[in-house]
Amino acid sequence: MWKTNELGTASLQAGDSTWCLDARGGKFGIALSGADVTKLPSFSLASAEHDRLPTADEHYVRGDQWNINYPQGDGSFALRLTFSSISASENRLVLEVCVSVQTDLLDTHPKIDISLRCDEVVTLDAKEHDGAGHMSLEGSPPISLAKSQHESVAVLLGPHDAPFTSNRSSASMLQLRLFGEFLEKGVIRRARPWIVIDRRKDDFDEAELTSLYRQLCDSPLPLT
DSSP states (O other), X not given: OEEEOSTTEEEEEETTEEEEEEOOBGGXXXXXXXXXXXXXXXXXXXXXXXXXXXXXXXXXXXXXXXXXXXXXXXXXXXXXXXXXXXXXXXXXEEEEEEEEXXXXXXSBOOEEEEEXXXXXXXXXXXXXXXXXXXXXXXXXXXXXXXXXXXXXXXXXXXXXXXXXXXXXXXXXXXXXXXXXXXXXXXXXXXEOOEEEEEOSSSOOOHHHHHHHXXXXXXXXXXXX
16 A cells, blocks of 8 residues: 655555655656665656656545646646556565646647666567557567666556657666657546566566566556
8 A cells, every 4th residue: 555645755565665656746856766775766757858847736545546646837738647556575566657648738749758777778579469469569669678786677568658659768778758749738648657676686587577568468448
């Protein structure tokens, strides 16, 4: 169960580990704390280019979901995040992140980057069929894996998101850009990557990631 204190911050207890998220937005950003608090975050969400990340003004827990609202204000888009724990243990967290953007402006191209620094970036084709019985379409890889000394982080993109996500990664930075196309006023655009953080010493097993990818593809799309 999520525990919240300050607006935009929450933690999830699993065994002896506490997974902490700071999703205040604005100048504080949105990030999951790294395995060592002196290290870089496990991952972060940020607006790209000239857009400013909006600031949270409301959050609440409903069941196993933590919801945060970010009004547009004088920025270019409003944001809504829903974090759901698919599974959590002392050394591994599988997190679904539902990202929704909306605007009141007439000409915007919102972009949200999922990024983290690492020692190595590996991509997997995930040749298994998705939940609809089709192979994954072209776009960003369905599975991107960032390896570092303290942890490994995988970002899984289902068939509804991978074709519309730009892969901007380098050798030492995993960076996947959600959205980026023209957003019509009043229209809501959504993405729901799964982020898998593993703090065990062993590397991810490719079969494990493929199994999680199939689970993502088979899971129903959120209604809201």
